[in-house]
Amino acid sequence: MEYKDYYKVLGLSKEATQDDIKRVYRKLARKYHPDISKESNAEEQFKEVGEAYEVLKDPEKRAAYDQLGEDLKAQRHSRPPPGGNAGAGRSADFDDFLADLFAQRARAGSRAYQANGEDSYAKVSIDLEDAYHGATRCLTMRTTERGADGRPFLQERTLNIKIPKGVKQGQHIRLQGQGNPGVGGGSAGDLYLEIAFNPHSLYRVEELDVYLELPITPWEAALGGSVKIPTPDGSVDMKIPASSSSGRKLRLKGRGIPAQSPGNFYVTLKVVLPDTLSDKAKALYSELAQERTFNPRAGMGV
Amino acid sequence: MKTSKLEALAGIILEEDALFSLEDLCRTCALPAEELLQMVDEGIIEPLDYQQTTTQWQFAGESVVRVRTVIHLQQDLGVNLAGAALAVELLDEIKALRHNLKPIQ
Numbered sequence: 001m002e003y004k005d006y007y008k009v010l011g012l013s014k015e016a017t018q019d020d021i022k023r024v025y026r027k028l029a030r031k032y033h034p035d036i037s038k039e040s041n042a043e044e045q046f047k048e049v050g051e052a053y054e055v056l057k058d059p060e061k062r063a064a065y066d067q068l069g070e071d072l073k074a075q076r077h078s079r080p081p082p083g084g085n086a087g088a089g090r091s092a093d094f095d096d097f098l099a100d101l102f103a104q105r106a107r108a109g110s111r112a113y114q115a116n117g118e119d120s121y122a123k124v125s126i127d128l129e130d131a132y133h134g135a136t137r138c139l140t141m142r143t144t145e146r147g148a149d150g151r152p153f154l155q156e157r158t159l160n161i162k163i164p165k166g167v168k169q170g171q172h173i174r175l176q177g178q179g180n181p182g183v184g185g186g187s188a189g190d191l192y193l194e195i196a197f198n199p200h201s202l203y204r205v206e207e208l209d210v211y212l213e214l215p216i217t218p219w220e221a222a223l224g225g226s227v228k229i230p231t232p233d234g235s236v237d238m239k240i241p242a243s244s245s246s247g248r249k250l251r252l253k254g255r256g257i258p259a260q261s262p263g264n265f266y267v268t269l270k271v272v273l274p275d276t277l278s279d280k281a282k283a284l285y286s287e288l289a290q291e292r293t294f295n296p297r298a299g300m301g302v
Numbered sequence: 303m304k305t306s307k308l309e310a311l312a313g314i315i316l317e318e319d320a321l322f323s324l325e326d327l328c329r330t331c332a333l334p335a336e337e338l339l340q341m342v343d344e345g346i347i348e349p350l351d352y353q354q355t356t357t358q359w360q361f362a363g364e365s366v367v368r369v370r371t372v373i374h375l376q377q378d379l380g381v382n383l384a385g386a387a388l389a390v391e392l393l394d395e396i397k398a399l400r401h402n403l404k405p406i407q
């Protein structure tokens with residue numbers, strides 16, 4: 001692992017007091033907390049800040065870390081490392097430092113010889129269509145396991161997971177026993193997957209309801225008729241009632257996300273005109289304009 | 303890396319298909335019952351039917367997520383239970399508001 005400047009991570013100088021460190025940590029922790037922040041790299045930032053604080057909050061560990069920094073600086077100046085091996089010696093020292101830190105923590109927590117594995121959490125992005133039909137996703141999970149010496153190491157596991165039909169944004173899929181393995185015969189934790197929908201070019205989703213904005217021609221709006229519309233379940237024919245204004249909302253009951261009680265599919269009409277009108281079209285519209293029986297601005301006081 | 307064919311694992315939708323007794327919640331969230339009862343008192347999680355005795359209580363699946371968030375907030379930010387309860391409620395509200403925000407063109 002690369003030597004990390006924990007002061008830089010917290011945006012502090014080496015002279016910072018313990019109070020400074022705590023105050024800045026709390027502030028950054030609130031900013032990057034994965035349950036609070038919606039930034040995509042929040043979790044990573046939060047971990048980095050947490051690691052820095054873990055070391056700097058304890059005056060003893062902080063002193064050891066400062067000393068390590070000094071030693072590395074001295075090494076760099078006194079003996080130029082041979083070949084391309086420049087970083088290796090440095091990072092090895094830093095690895096040892098971190099390993100000692102973790103080993104201490106592991107010893108502190110090793111009173112119970114048996115422990116259940118921790119639950120794992122992950123986010124999965126799916127398409128709206130997947131919520132209509134169900135899907136399978138391949139996930140690579142990294143779980144932290146402890147070796148015989150108490151040092152943690154990362155283990156990669158690939159899981160193939162069924163996304164059930166009818167799931168909605170923000171819900172969790174629970175897979176029992178697929179979390180972190182237990183220690184000393186303890187049972188494994190569970191795996192929770194938080195579902196997020198990828199943005200869709202056509203549809204907007206609210207809970208179980210799905211919305212589509214449908215462009216229609218002025219004559220379709222005026223005369224009504226049947227048009228083909230897309231839904232995540234395939235195209236369907238929909239009847240537009242005669243004399244429909246822009247913004248009119250039509251409902252296709254039960255065509256939303258197919259949960260136990262399925263959502264609805266809503267179509268909002270939007271009357272559109274071509275960029276240019278032909279002379280014939282202009283003539284026809286002028287004819288329409290002769291009919292002065294309709295004033296949509298009546299009541300506006302103009 | 304091995305490329306063995308993996309069988310697809312099927313889970314359940316936590317918010318729809320899972321109910322937890324107090325004991326289940328204790329185990330799932332690795333918390334003693336007293337702490338969960340404090341969360342009930344604070345209104346962070348609610349049994350579906352208060353009238354039943356605590357051993358018969360059933361909690362909706364999302365309780366697991368709420369308890370987990372509260373534990374994290376307490377551990378990571380040093381807030382007390384009432385503060386965590388407030389944060390969770392505000393977070394729910396923000397989530398709902400963000401959700402209803404129509405994308406601005």
